[in-house]
Amino acid sequence: MNKVKHSRFLVSVLVFGAGTVMAGAVAVGHTWTDAMITEVITIVLAAAYFALTASHSDIGDIYAQREDERQHEVLVKAQSMAWRVMILTAFVCALIAVAGNHNYWQADVIGSVGGFSFLFALMAYGAHDEQSASLSEGVMAGRQHHDELTVPEETTGE
Amino acid sequence: MLSILYIVKNRVREERGLRGLSQADLAAGLGVSRQTVIAIESGRYSPSLPLAFRIARYFTVPVDMMFDPEEEVAT
Numbered sequence: 001m002n003k004v005k006h007s008r009f010l011v012s013v014l015v016f017g018a019g020t021v022m023a024g025a026v027a028v029g030h031t032w033t034d035a036m037i038t039e040v041i042t043i044v045l046a047a048a049y050f051a052l053t054a055s056h057s058d059i060g061d062i063y064a065q066r067e068d069e070r071q072h073e074v075l076v077k078a079q080s081m082a083w084r085v086m087i088l089t090a091f092v093c094a095l096i097a098v099a100g101n102h103n104y105w106q107a108d109v110i111g112s113v114g115g116f117s118f119l120f121a122l123m124a125y126g127a128h129d130e131q132s133a134s135l136s137e138g139v140m141a142g143r144q145h146h147d148e149l150t151v152p153e154e155t156t157g158e
Numbered sequence: 159m160l161s162i163l164y165i166v167k168n169r170v171r172e173e174r175g176l177r178g179l180s181q182a183d184l185a186a187g188l189g190v191s192r193q194t195v196i197a198i199e200s201g202r203y204s205p206s207l208p209l210a211f212r213i214a215r216y217f218t219v220p221v222d223m224m225f226d227p228e229e230e231v232a233t
Contacts, residue, residue: 056192068190
């Protein structure tokens with residue numbers, strides 16, 4: 001799968017833009033003070049991303065999307081652990097919401113979308129029967145080809 | 159269940175030393191990070207097959223001379 005690489009500056013600007021939109025939403029639904037806090041956090045995050053991706057450490061390379069194969073393995077392991085922690089946290093939050101008789105439809109949406117996405121990803125990235133069949137056909141075809149290339153005994157000059 | 163841990167030894171550090179290259183030089187030549195070169199040399203990371211071939215080609219050494227997969231430890 002090809003990965004689109006974005007420049008550090010562009011991603012920082014995107015983080016800043018998304019955070020500013022969120023700050024706007026906070027200003028509409030909450031108070032200006034909350035909106036200002038959100039904006040400050042956004043600026044800090046965008047600046048931290050820009051500074052972090054300048055370093056040639058594992059974290060810097062991964063965040064800058066220039067990771068090599070070992071760093072990609074580190075990324076997958078980190079994502080896997082974060083996923084497990086997130087699921088556990090979501091379960092506890094849903095449990096609290098249900099026990100407190102609060103709305104928990106968000107947990108339903110997140111759980112359903114996450115579960116179906118996982119199944120879809122397994123189907124998309126997993127090996128399929130057609131691939132296995134074509135692989136074994138390829139092996140058999142290769143064996144036949146090898147047999148055809150085997151030099152008959154009478155041509156060896158014995 | 160008996161599990162076998164394969165440890166792939168390699169001669170990356172020796173070959174790099176013979177040629178007087180730094181880890182940063184090798185990393186740049188292979189297109190990987192310096193941390194990855196360090197991890198390979200210390201045996202903490204076994205490179206993928208394409209990277210193993212790239213390393214062998216870089217040093218113009220046969221891949222089976224560069225990597226020795228025969229060490230195995232049963233745990």
